[in-house]
Amino acid sequence: MKRIILHVDVNNAFLSWTALLLLKEGYKEDIRKLDAIIGGDEDKRRGVVLAKSTSAKKKGVVTGETLYNARKKCPNLQTFSPNYHFYQEMSNKLFTYLSSFTPDIEQFSIDECFLDYTHIKHLYGDELKFAYKIKDEIKEKLGFTVNVGIGNNKLCAKMASDFEKPDRVHTLYEEEIKTKMWLLAIEDLYGVGRKTAPKLRKIGINTIGDLANFDLSKISSIFKKQGLEMWRFSNGKDDSPVIPNETDNKCISNSTTLAKNILNRNEAYPVIMALAENVGLSLRQQKKYAYVIAIQIRDKYFHNYSHQKKLDNPTNLTSDIYNVAIKLFNDTWDEEPIRLIGLRLDKLTAVNPYQISLFEEVEEKEMDTSLQETIDILKNKYGSKIIRNAVTKESAIKKKYQK
DNA sequence: TCTGGGGTCCTAGGACCC
DNA sequence: TCTGGGGTCCTAGGACCC
Numbered sequence: 202m203k204r205i206i207l208h209v210d211v212n213n214a215f216l217s218w219t220a221l222l223l224l225k226e227g228y229k230e231d232i233r234k235l236d237a238i239i240g241g242d243e244d245k246r247r248g249v250v251l252a253k254s255t256s257a258k259k260k261g262v263v264t265g266e267t268l269y270n271a272r273k274k275c276p277n278l279q280t281f282s283p284n285y286h287f288y289q290e291m292s293n294k295l296f297t298y299l300s301s302f303t304p305d306i307e308q309f310s311i312d313e314c315f316l317d318y319t320h321i322k323h324l325y326g327d328e329l330k331f332a333y334k335i336k337d338e339i340k341e342k343l344g345f346t347v348n349v350g351i352g353n354n355k356l357c358a359k360m361a362s363d364f365e366k367p368d369r370v371h372t373l374y375e376e377e378i379k380t381k382m383w384l385l386a387i388e389d390l391y392g393v394g395r396k397t398a399p400k401l402r403k404i405g406i407n408t409i410g411d412l413a414n415f416d417l418s419k420i421s422s423i424f425k426k427q428g429l430e431m432w433r434f435s436n437g438k439d440d441s442p443v444i445p446n447e448t449d450n451k452c453i454s455n456s457t458t459l460a461k462n463i464l465n466r467n468e469a470y471p472v473i474m475a476l477a478e479n480v481g482l483s484l485r486q487q488k489k490y491a492y493v494i495a496i497q498i499r500d501k502y503f504h505n506y507s508h509q510k511k512l513d514n515p516t517n518l519t520s521d522i523y524n525v526a527i528k529l530f531n532d533t534w535d536e537e538p539i540r541l542i543g544l545r546l547d548k549l550t551a552v553n554p555y556q557i558s559l560f561e562e563v564e565e566k567e568m569d570t571s572l573q574e575t576i577d578i579l580k581n582k583y584g585s586k587i588i589r590n591a592v593t594k595e596s597a598i599k600k601k602y603q604k
Numbered sequence: 605t606c607t608g609g610g611g612t613c614c615t616a617g618g619a620c621c622c
Numbered sequence: 623t624c625t626g627g628g629g630t631c632c633t634a635g636g637a638c639c640c
Contacts, residue, residue, distance in 0.1 A: 247609090392637095392638070505636090
């Protein structure tokens with residue numbers, strides 16, 4: 202039996218949601234109708250385009266480029282700051298609404314999801330009518346527009362929702378792949394990014410159809426597994442299931458671009474502590490333990506490098522994470538001025554084997570854990586700023602580096 | 605007034621074991 | 623009296639996504 206998959210994608214999500222927030226706060230204009238973008242703070246060196254309005258897009262503004270660059274293309278560009286808290290709120294409303302139809306929903310990011318319609322078609326009828334219904338209800342009840350793509354698998358549904366925007370429903374059924382997808386530029390294929398596209402063009406592959414009809418063995422020998430996957434995608438093939446409630450993270454990370462380059466160790470420590478606190482708290486909220494701790498450094502030349510350590514016993518304590526991260530940092534930093542520091546927890550496990558190694562003090566460990574629990578409870582109750590580790594407080598990280 | 609942040613997955617190379 | 627081969631684990635780096 203052919204599956205029927207829907208992909209729901211919020212149009213210009215961050216920009217649309219900010220438009221709603223501004224209107225709610227009494228702002229006179231709907232920024233969706235202006236040359237507008239959501240962008241990071243240039244003073245903090247985060248000045249890139251996070252989302253753009255339709256008219257800014259028409260003038261050539263693209264996501265990820267610098268605000269400086271975007272302004273050159275579009276002199277009257279208006280820039281607004283992101284509000285992630287509000288975005289999460291809107292996202293929750295959207296998924297709550299969609300969940301009223303079926304539990305077979307896979308949240309793919311903050312603003313898109315897949316919905317398996319196969320087993321609910323008998324309840325709601327024709328999928329095209331259903332798609333229009335949810336599209337219109339979302340606009341009416343939540344105030345923003347979405348695109349809905351329909352296909353026989355996730356890939357086709359996703360490609361379809363990308364066709365023409367905003368506020369549209371598109372289908373890309375198996376029998377439509379050749380007529381609707383093959384003529385698109387190779388860059389439009391999901392999974393083909395800025396590095397792979399030029400390589401494909403170099404061997405004469407300019408459209409998705411070119412790839413679909415290219416010799417698979419040649420593609421595979423050049424691009425390995427990625428080659429097989431993109432060839433399958435170009436032919437509209439994708440067996441991956443819609444997996445509901447995928448909340449099981451494989452890793453947790455937190456990184457920050459510093460407002461000023463860091464030049465010595467002592468400036469780095471409080472940043473690492475703040476990162477350790479953040480990832481540690483997320484880890485404990487997910488009731489998990491991490492085997493791998495990694496430090497990531499980006500220097501002023503934009504050179505990225507990292508260093509990681511696998512622990513014999515997984516941990517969920519901020520103090521452990523901090524201590525390992527400091528050691529990794531000291532082992533790996535090459536003394537070049539640092540632009541960004543990141544901390545990543547990997548190989549997460551839900552169970553704590555709690556094998557205290559032979560030489561570790563059991564009581565000490567238990568005390569760390571109970572102290573950590575107390576801190577977390579206070580943070581949950583009074584907000585994360587109530588308790589700051591001494592090293593963080595001393596250097597006033599927020600003020601110095603993040604303002 | 606260059607170049608965000610949080611994720612997932614893959615690959616290559618080295619260490620180590622049999 | 624000289625360097626096989628398979629397998630696994632770990633690490634670093636990179637590509638891609640939103």
